[in-house]
Structure formats: structure tokens, C-alpha cells
Amino acid sequence: MDKAGFGIYLRSALFLAVQTMITVLLTPLVLLVSLLPRYEYRYLLARLWARSLIWAASTLCGIRYEIQGIENIPEQNGIVLSKHQSAWETLMLFLLFPKAVYVLKQELLKIPFFGWCLARYRHIAIDRSQPRAAMLSLQKQGLARLKEGHWVIIFPEGTRVAPGERRRYAGSGGALAERAGVPVVPVAHNAGECWPRRSFLKYPGVIRVRIGPPLFGSASEINCKAEQWIESWMAEITASVPQGHPARGSLV
Structure with missing residues (x-):
């Protein structure tokens, strides 16, 4: 069981309430627009x-963040290969990369309100x-999507x-990049330390995001370089998180 105090539960509950309210209020606007x-x-x-939820997570749950490597994002759109630990990075990546679309599972489109909005965008289900x-x-x-000027965000695991x-990295990102002739930007982060997967609780702390330089080459070269870059940075980021952090090792 998570070793979280009453304050963590209270702030997490308040965030869930705000998240639900914002999503419900914006859904009819998205459908109309x-x-x-x-x-x-x-x-x-x-x-x-996305910006509202990141603000709410910071204000209510104490989830701060620092981003390094924004200068590595090229003007040309391309593909993002990112570590996937929580819902937090899906919000932040959408803000960092213009006109971003995600590769996502079809089941998400069936979720009330949230899924209805997802279906109005050009995500790849x-x-x-x-x-x-x-x-x-x-x-x-x-x-x-790439020809339309979108950034395509893929979670290779x-x-x-x-x-x-870590899980086995799929090679679809590199294959698409080679075929389209676009750059791949790798991203590492530790969002799961503060916003764990499959957990209602949100923990205060600093999410560290690292954006790598654009990668080019054959599909196999891109995939290999991206995985090596992401995992090497993950080791460094994870090492900087205190071993006593309540989110570490608390989930299966």
C-alpha cells in the first residue's frame, strides 16, 4: 500500500475533481468547434x-517540472519517441510540439467526454x-499526418x-521516419515518480524532461540511437530521485 498521508489523498481528490470539471466543461466547446x-x-x-491540467497538478499536488533541450526541437515537424510513464507527459508533449497527434489505442475513443474529444482530432487510433x-x-x-504538418508522437514501448x-522498443517510429524523411526527437522524463500509472494518487516533486537532438538515418539506426539516448537519460534522471520517494516501487 502506498505510504501516503491524508494531505496526498486530499490534494489528489481535489485534482481529480478539477480535472473532471475542466474536461466536462470543455467537451461541448470542442464538439461545437x-x-x-x-x-x-x-x-x-x-x-x-492541457495547460489547465498541468497548472492544476502544480498548484494542487505540488508537481513541478523542469525541461532541458527545447532548443533541440527543429522547425521541421517530425516524430517524437518518448518514454511513457503517466498521463502527465501526454499533456506536456502536446504543448511542446505544435499540432501534435498521438498514436493511441482505439479503446480510448470510447471513454465518455475525453474520448469524444479525442475523436475530433487527427490522432492515429x-x-x-x-x-x-x-x-x-x-x-x-x-x-x-506528417504531410499535413503534424508532429507524430509515439510511445515505442x-x-x-x-x-x-523498461519494455521492448517497437521499431515503427524509425520505419515511419525513414519512409517520410523526417527527424526523430527522443524524449526522456520521470513523470511516473509524481503521477504514477494506474494510481489515483499524485505526489509532489519535480518532473525532469530531457529533449534530445534530432535523429536521422535508417530505421534501425534511428531506433537504436533513440533507445540508447532515452534509456541513458532515464538512468541519470532516476538516479537523481530520492530512494524514499513514495512513488518508487509502489506499483506493479
Whole structure:
């Protein structure tokens, strides 16, 4: 069981209430704006939603952050390969990379309010129960989104992983980058230390985000370089977190 005091539970509950309120209030606006011909208005609302939740997490739960490497983001759009530990980075990456779209599982589109809004954007929804079809869909939709000027954000491990853990990296990001001729930007962070996966609780602390230099080359070269860069930075970031942090090792 998490060793969290009453204050952690209270602040986490307040954040959940604010998160729910903001999402419910913005949903009808997103649905209405999606009827307009100009696509940019939807992004204004999405960025407002993401910025509001990051502010709420900071104000209510004490989750601060520091970002290094923003200068590494090129003007040309491309692909982001990022570590995936929580919901926090999905908010921040959306703010860091213009017109970002995510590769996500189709089930998310069925979630009331949140899923309804997701469906109004040009995210790449795939069926993970059919790996081959999912790969083909990702490549086809990914090329289209890149040509439209979007950044495509991929979590190469496929799902959220607990701090200190890692999974096999999929090669779809490098394959798409080689085919489209766009750069890949690797991202490492420790968001799971403060906003753990599958947990209601949010812990105060500092989320450290590291953005790497653009990667080019063949699919295998890109994937190898991205994994090495991300995991080397993960080791350094994780080592800087106190061993007594309540989020460490508390989840399976």
C-alpha cells in the first residue's frame, strides 16, 4: 500500500475533481468547434485543456517540472519517441510540439467526454489486438499526418511503464521516419515518480524532461540511437530521485 498521508489523498481528490470539471466543461466547446472549417481552433482548446491540467497538478499536488533541450526541437515537424510513464507527459508533449497527434489505442475513443474529444482530432487510433494491421495503419496514417504538418508522437514501448522499468522498443517510429524523411526527437522524463500509472494518487516533486537532438538515418539506426539516448537519460534522471520517494516501487 502506498505510504501516503491524508494531505496526498486530499490534494489528489481535489485534482481529480478539477480535472473532471475542466474536461466536462470543455467537451461541448470542442464538439461545437469541430464543426467549423478551420482546424486550428480545436488545437487552441486542446492546449487550453492541457495547460489547465498541468497548472492544476502544480498548484494542487505540488508537481513541478523542469525541461532541458527545447532548443533541440527543429522547425521541421517530425516524430517524437518518448518514454511513457503517466498521463502527465501526454499533456506536456502536446504543448511542446505544435499540432501534435498521438498514436493511441482505439479503446480510448470510447471513454465518455475525453474520448469524444479525442475523436475530433487527427490522432492515429490503432487496434493493438491486430499487430500487423496496426503497423500498416500507423504507417499509412502517419505519412498523411506528417504531410499535413503534424508532429507524430509515439510511445515505442507501447504502454506506460513504472519508474525503473523498461519494455521492448517497437521499431515503427524509425520505419515511419525513414519512409517520410523526417527527424526523430527522443524524449526522456520521470513523470511516473509524481503521477504514477494506474494510481489515483499524485505526489509532489519535480518532473525532469530531457529533449534530445534530432535523429536521422535508417530505421534501425534511428531506433537504436533513440533507445540508447532515452534509456541513458532515464538512468541519470532516476538516479537523481530520492530512494524514499513514495512513488518508487509502489506499483506493479
